Each structure stands twice: as structure tokens, then as C-alpha cells.
Amino acid sequence: MTLTATAAEVLGARIRAQQLDRDAGTTGDTAVLDIGVQDTGPDGGLWALALRGVRPEPGELSSVWTIRGAPHLYRRADLPAVAAATAPFSEADAAKRIFDGAKPLKAAGIPVLTALDTVAGAMRSIVSAPMVKGEMPGRLREVLDEPYLRYCRPCDAVHAYEQTFRLSALRAGLELQPGTSPPVLQPVPGLVPAEEVPERFDVVRAYLRLLGPATPQHVAGYLDAPVKEVRARWPADAVEVDVDGERRWTLDADGLDAPPPAVTRLLGPFDLFLQGRDRELIAPDPAHRTALWPVLGRPGAVLAGGGIAGLWRPRKAGSSMTVAVELWAPATAALRRAVQEQAERLAAFRAVGLKAVEFG
Secondary structure (H helix, E strand, C coil): CCCCEEEEHHHHHHHHCCCCCCCCCCCCCCCHHHEEEECCCCHHHHHHHCCCCCCCCCCCCCEEEHHHEEEEEEEEEHHHHHHHHHCCHHHHHHHHHHHHHHHHHCCCCCHHHHHHHHHHHHHHHHCCCEEEEHHHHHHHCCCHHHHHHEEEEECCCCECCCHHHHHHCCCCCCECCCCCCCEEEEEEECCCCCCCCHHCHHHHHHHHHCCCCCCHHHHHHHHHHCCHHHHHHHHHHHHEEECCCCEEEEEHHHHHHCCCCCCCCECHHHHHHHHCCCCCCCCCCHHHHHHHCCCCCCCCEEECCCCCCCCCEEEEECEEEEEEECCCCCCCCCHHHHHHHHHHHHHHCCCCCEEEEEEE
């Protein structure tokens, strides 16, 4: 018998699975660190963890380029498992993940997986101490052949294809120095990928646990992987769920039963809650989706009432900040107070004063 669930029940289950409803936790028991916490922008990975009640100790986490070539935070102790779990599933998967970098390799008869290992070997030999990312192109040009390189018009320079470069870094045993912009790469001593991926870090299972119920297409979109490769790794214990007429799957059917948690949070633009590939479920109104996921300059999202209730943007001036909030429905006094409290929490996280919360 197929289970049924509404969009509201799905979002409520995600809030609980991603622990957005808790006040305190540890890095060890924080579920989103199993799939990685995207660390993009000032309200990136550490803010996402703060919203889940976590204050990592220095050196407890590592930032590495993984899913979609974006920087993600993981527990440092998990890096061998992460390196294995986030590697391309196959040659076809690797070719899809590096986008335009695959075409010249194919023309030259170089398998993409071989190319990633070649670039990783070159990076490993070059980065023996912390090195700014901008220094790498010139060094790589000296050791890589033409199929690995391209002319970049914005930079007016020849360098390695960006996604090939990023997806090779962890294979090379390199991480990103915390808080560096531009990024600084540095070696992780003794890092060797695990021979087998522990179930906890399997990226397909992790997506279904944290962003389910979902389809193979949703998971493939999140990973930039071919749907065929995701289907081949679909968990046998996934439970089928009908979500408003669409066939989906979850690993936690019981999580759909409880009511949505009554929490208000100011989610960062790249919080995992916003990374689900079913955007029409997260924000049913097309105009809201356009505002929430613009091509450039993403806002944060106001989580309230069991779903996304609006947008927020910070404006920092000196030692204070203003939070501009756009709610998509008339706000109650209780919601305004809750947003105010969360804005104060954000200001404290950024170590600045809160000048005002402006409701538009």
C-alpha cells in the first residue's frame, strides 16, 4: 500500500529531519553534516549550523569542494568517507559533473575519471603548503596538457576547467582554509578515501533522509548526476509515498505523521532546506520561486508556520546591520516578534548590533 502525504507534511518532516526545530546539539549528532553544509556567503555553513544549535570547536570541521563543486562543511574525522561518497559514481557521471570540461577530454580520448586523477596528482604535487587559489592556474598550466585547459575570457588567461579543478581538489587531499576569500587551499595530512562508503554518508540515502520524500530526478539534480546512475543506487528499503499525486520515496515514513514544528528561522540563501530540487513544493507561487532563487544575489528565506513565509536580506553598515524582511502574507504580531528575535540572533552571530528589522 502506497502512503500519502501533503506538501505541508513533507516540509514539516524536513524541518525535523534537518533539526531546525532544536535548540542545541553537537557536531556529532548534526544530521546535515552527513551530506555536507554548503558554505557560501557570510550566512553560509556556520550560520546553518548555528540555526541547528551547533557551535563547532576550532578544527572540528573541514571545508572542501564536493557536491556541484560548491564548498561544503563536514566533520574532519569523516573526510575519508566523504571523499568516497561524493566522488562520481561512474565515467558518465564524472562527464556530466564537469560540464564543458568533458568535451575536449573525450576528443582527446582521455577518460574523465583518469583526467580527475591526473589533475588531482598535479594539484597534490603543487600544494605542499597553503596556497591561494589564484596561484594555481599558472602552476597547472606548466604540467597539464591542452585538453585540460581553456581560455577564460573574464580572466584573460588560460587555466584548468573550473569544475574539473574543484572536483579534483578533494581527490588531491586538499581542503579550504576556513574563512579565506579568495580561497586558500591546503593539504589534509594523510587523507585517503575510504574503500567503502558507510551507509550514513551515501549521498542518495542522505538526500532521501533529509530532503525526502523525493524522486530519482530530484536526487540527480542535487548531485548534477545522471538519473540513470541514481536509479542504479536507489535504496531497496525506500518507502513509496504519494505526495499530492506524485510518486516519491522516503527512508523515514514515520516522520511524515507529526504536525509541522512551530519554529521561525532566518535561513541563509544556501541552507539545505532550500536545496531541495522540488522548488514548486517549497514555494508553490511562481513569483515567490523567482524571488527566492534568482540567478544572482539570492536572499535568505523566512521559515515560519511549517514552510517558507517570505524573504530577508541583511544590510550591514559599520558595526550594525539592518534586516529587511518581505513576508508573503499579512504578519501576525507573534510572527513579527519571532522574526525580530531571529534577527537579533543573526546580528549576535555576526558580532554586530541590530539597528532595525524593516518589514516591507
